[in-house]
Amino acid sequence: MARIVMKFGGTSVANVERIKNVARHVAREVNAGHHVAVVVSAMAGKTNELVAYTRETAPLHDAREYDAVVASGEQVTSGLLAIALQEIGISARSWQGWQIPIRTNDAHASARIEGIDPAKLLERFKDGQVAVIAGFQGVAPSGRITTLGRGGSDTSAVAIAAAIQAERCDIYTDVDGVYTTDPRIVAAARRLRRISYEEMLEMASLGAKVLQTRSVELAMNHHVNVMVRSSFEAPEDLAPALAANEGVVGTLVCDEDEIVEQQIVSGIAYSRDEAKVTLLKVEDKPGVAARVFGPLAEANINVDMIVQNISEDGRHTDMTFTVPVADYERAAKVIESAKAEINYKDLRGSTDVVKVSVIGVGMRSHAGVAARMFTALADKGINIQAITTSEIKVSILIDAAYTELAVRTLHSVYGLDKT
Amino acid sequence: MARIVMKFGGTSVANVERIKNVARHVAREVNAGHHVAVVVSAMAGKTNELVAYTRETAPLHDAREYDAVVASGEQVTSGLLAIALQEIGISARSWQGWQIPIRTNDAHASARIEGIDPAKLLERFKDGQVAVIAGFQGVAPSGRITTLGRGGSDTSAVAIAAAIQAERCDIYTDVDGVYTTDPRIVAAARRLRRISYEEMLEMASLGAKVLQTRSVELAMNHHVNVMVRSSFEAPEDLAPALAANEGVVGTLVCDEDEIVEQQIVSGIAYSRDEAKVTLLKVEDKPGVAARVFGPLAEANINVDMIVQNISEDGRHTDMTFTVPVADYERAAKVIESAKAEINYKDLRGSTDVVKVSVIGVGMRSHAGVAARMFTALADKGINIQAITTSEIKVSILIDAAYTELAVRTLHSVYGLDKT
Numbered sequence: 001m002a003r004i005v006m007k008f009g010g011t012s013v014a015n016v017e018r019i020k021n022v023a024r025h026v027a028r029e030v031n032a033g034h035h036v037a038v039v040v041s042a043m044a045g046k047t048n049e050l051v052a053y054t055r056e057t058a059p060l061h062d063a064r065e066y067d068a069v070v071a072s073g074e075q076v077t078s079g080l081l082a083i084a085l086q087e088i089g090i091s092a093r094s095w096q097g098w099q100i101p102i103r104t105n106d107a108h109a110s111a112r113i114e115g116i117d118p119a120k121l122l123e124r125f126k127d128g129q130v131a132v133i134a135g136f137q138g139v140a141p142s143g144r145i146t147t148l149g150r151g152g153s154d155t156s157a158v159a160i161a162a163a164i165q166a167e168r169c170d171i172y173t174d175v176d177g178v179y180t181t182d183p184r185i186v187a188a189a190r191r192l193r194r195i196s197y198e199e200m201l202e203m204a205s206l207g208a209k210v211l212q213t214r215s216v217e218l219a220m221n222h223h224v225n226v227m228v229r230s231s232f233e234a235p236e237d238l239a240p241a242l243a244a245n246e247g248v249v250g251t252l253v254c255d256e257d258e259i260v261e262q263q264i265v266s267g268i269a270y271s272r273d274e275a276k277v278t279l280l281k282v283e284d285k286p287g288v289a290a291r292v293f294g295p296l297a298e299a300n301i302n303v304d305m306i307v308q309n310i311s312e313d314g315r316h317t318d319m320t321f322t323v324p325v326a327d328y329e330r331a332a333k334v335i336e337s338a339k340a341e342i343n344y345k346d347l348r349g350s351t352d353v354v355k356v357s358v359i360g361v362g363m364r365s366h367a368g369v370a371a372r373m374f375t376a377l378a379d380k381g382i383n384i385q386a387i388t389t390s391e392i393k394v395s396i397l398i399d400a401a402y403t404e405l406a407v408r409t410l411h412s413v414y415g416l417d418k419t
Numbered sequence: 420m421a422r423i424v425m426k427f428g429g430t431s432v433a434n435v436e437r438i439k440n441v442a443r444h445v446a447r448e449v450n451a452g453h454h455v456a457v458v459v460s461a462m463a464g465k466t467n468e469l470v471a472y473t474r475e476t477a478p479l480h481d482a483r484e485y486d487a488v489v490a491s492g493e494q495v496t497s498g499l500l501a502i503a504l505q506e507i508g509i510s511a512r513s514w515q516g517w518q519i520p521i522r523t524n525d526a527h528a529s530a531r532i533e534g535i536d537p538a539k540l541l542e543r544f545k546d547g548q549v550a551v552i553a554g555f556q557g558v559a560p561s562g563r564i565t566t567l568g569r570g571g572s573d574t575s576a577v578a579i580a581a582a583i584q585a586e587r588c589d590i591y592t593d594v595d596g597v598y599t600t601d602p603r604i605v606a607a608a609r610r611l612r613r614i615s616y617e618e619m620l621e622m623a624s625l626g627a628k629v630l631q632t633r634s635v636e637l638a639m640n641h642h643v644n645v646m647v648r649s650s651f652e653a654p655e656d657l658a659p660a661l662a663a664n665e666g667v668v669g670t671l672v673c674d675e676d677e678i679v680e681q682q683i684v685s686g687i688a689y690s691r692d693e694a695k696v697t698l699l700k701v702e703d704k705p706g707v708a709a710r711v712f713g714p715l716a717e718a719n720i721n722v723d724m725i726v727q728n729i730s731e732d733g734r735h736t737d738m739t740f741t742v743p744v745a746d747y748e749r750a751a752k753v754i755e756s757a758k759a760e761i762n763y764k765d766l767r768g769s770t771d772v773v774k775v776s777v778i779g780v781g782m783r784s785h786a787g788v789a790a791r792m793f794t795a796l797a798d799k800g801i802n803i804q805a806i807t808t809s810e811i812k813v814s815i816l817i818d819a820a821y822t823e824l825a826v827r828t829l830h831s832v833y834g835l836d837k838t
Contacts, residue, residue: 072495
């Protein structure tokens with residue numbers, strides 16, 4: 001009998017009717033003979049409501065109390081799903097983070113899981129009982145409730161899957177898998193049957209908000225097979241499709257070597273959360289990068305793309321970098337207050353930019369991916385403002401007005417369009 | 420430094436603004452040099468919402484899951500009040516039932532507190548920290564969350580007060596104390612400065628819904644001084660009144676011998692939650708009461724007043740008793756299905772009755788209280804349908820239409836009207 005973990009997000013448990021639908025999904029897996037642990041988020045909107053209460057009480061507040069307040073949302077859904085399962089004849093009980101326990105460090109509001117003792121869950125599996133686990137939470141060494149940060153239920157699910165050595169960790173969400181790009185932009189976008197952890201990490205951190213980044217890292221480290229699938233199909237309707245499809249309707253996130261027919265490029269991601277800062281005529285001498293980026297690091301501002309040109313006179317350079325939109329004004333202030341040390345002529349910035357990325361582990365063994373990208377964009381008259389590359393991706397910064405054109409062009413150029 | 424417990428109900432913590440007001444009440448006691456434990460209910464309406472979720476999920480559901488769901492309401496308010504206290508410079512932390520722990524039996528949804536270890540709370544008191552405790556909940560020997568039944572936060576507060584040997588347990592509510600009767604009926608009703616546990620028990624169980632009955636029993640057993648007071652006055656405005664009034668603005672529920680000027684009658688209570696059942700021409704022979712009330716007890720129906728007349732022929736009697744309104748139809752069915760064994764001619768019932776009670780420990784040493792009651796009601800033309808008495812109360816059952824007239828008449832007759 002295989003062990004599997006099923007995780008349901010906030011929209012999948014948004015009301016009692018949907019919780020009952022989730023129970024039917026769980027019943028399908030139980031009836032297939034599996035031992036099942038279910039991880040649930042809070043009802044959609046509940047976490048935001050609780051966070052708003054804490055902010056209204058005090059803008060700056062004790063993260064330990066924030067955790068006590070906010071973790072209650074998952075407590076509610078775990079109990080309700082256990083009731084819904086029992087109602088359709090499935091043995092089940094709810095588990096809070098502290099009851100298992102899911103041990104975390106004491107970094108309240110963004111705690112990291114340090115260990116999960118699976119003994120109690122495995123014991124109940126023997127009796128055929130489904131474990132319904134409150135996601136997003138754990139317990140600190142002090143005995144206080146912790147939460148894992150937004151989207152943390154994905155991480156809970158993967159960590160539980162690793163702890164119980166689950167065959168699969170199914171992440172049910174409001175989309176039915178990971179697509180080659182955003183289907184709202186490219187009608188011809190295809191659902192991927194498989195994607196490697198590395199590619200998923202790039203997709204997740206670049207704006208394809210299907211899985212929380214940390215959960216993918218965790219899955220990669222523990223070789224947990226993660227399946228992204230939709231909770232909105234009726235559980236019964238899914239059964240024939242599952243049978244016809246090797247049990248797979250969704251996207252499997254797995255080790256690279258489990259993907260037989262690897263494409264060179266797997267997907268096109270984009271992120272609007274980019275702001276560009278350009279420093280004109282920076283004095284070009286050793287240590288200048290440290291003088292620019294040191295103060296930004298101290299201010300806890302995450303710098304992403306960095307481009308430095310050689311200027312014509314050989315003594316000055318122009319320097320461009322990007323930061324998250326939310327940090328843009330703060331970044332400009334930090335730089336301006338260090339103007340004397342940095343020694344630049346002018347600062348220019350823009351939030352009207354977008355980062356578009358081409359992602360694929362196949363790039364490792366195939367040259368020319370980037371060149372093809374630049375040619376295709378040039379053909380459409382799209383100007384590239386900055387470039388970064390890694391082993392498995394090429395990212396460019398362009399004028400935001402060209403977002404859709406660029407994504408559609410690249411999707412087609414790399415042969416990702418649905419046939 | 421005295422230890423005190425302060426308990427705030429759902430209407431007192433109904434929103435963030437009110438929670439901040441509660442924090443100012445707590446600050447007043449901290450600034451007066453007290454060590455304070457605060458017990459909070461869920462925000463008004465929250466518990467009902469959570470209960471409704473569990474019922475919508477399954478009409479009959481696992482009480483252990485009900486408890487996990489419903490206890491989350493107090494978790495939220497405990498965290499928010501801790502934040503509100505910190506915000507005004509008061510050291511505070513929240514405690515869930517399982518963290519202290521508040522140990523209960525495993526009677527989920529109506530658990531009884533079996534013990535509270537005060538060590539952690541007392542340790543924090545030394546550092547001047549306020550303990551903000553989620554009311555209404557504890558932890559079973561199994562490690563699962565339990566709740567104490569509706570109104571259980573009063574019981575939590577008194578139990579905490581007993582455990583930390585508090586000088587006083589202040590129950591903040593939406594009224595400013597216990598009145599001689601319902602002020603909505605009798606404008607001249609007075610707030611009592613003190614009332615004995617025994618009287619309060621009669622007042623509480625007879626429909627004056629200020630304190631949960633179990634909390635009063637617990638207070639009586641552990642000699643906890645309970646103060647009923649209002650949370651809606653501004654904490655600052657209260658200070659001079661408190662100073663002028665021996666620190667007392669409210670009603671102190673205490674041992675009888677702490678009440679110096681004991682009145683014969685302390686209050687008039689009434690309850691509309693009564694239904695009357697009369698069995699006509701019951702065969703009058705030994706064992707008939709057992710045949711009537713045995714089946715009712717088995718059906719878990721609580722019988723209150725019982726009146727049995729001697730009938731004229733010496734072989735038959737009429738028997739009248741009362742049950743809670745909610746159980747009325749069920750009680751009638753139980754009796755009818757046992758008609759052959761009981762052997763009666765006819766069953767008549769009415770829910771159009773009210774029980775009015777005169778309460779006072781002074782009755783123990785003063786004769787004639789009941790006689791005065793009957794005379795006063797007769798003077799007003801009010802017919803008495805049944806009577807029960809205890810050491811400290813006389814209750815009568817009358818036509819509900821006379822409720823206000825009866826209460827006003829008795830309030831005046833026993834000299835309780837405000838002068």
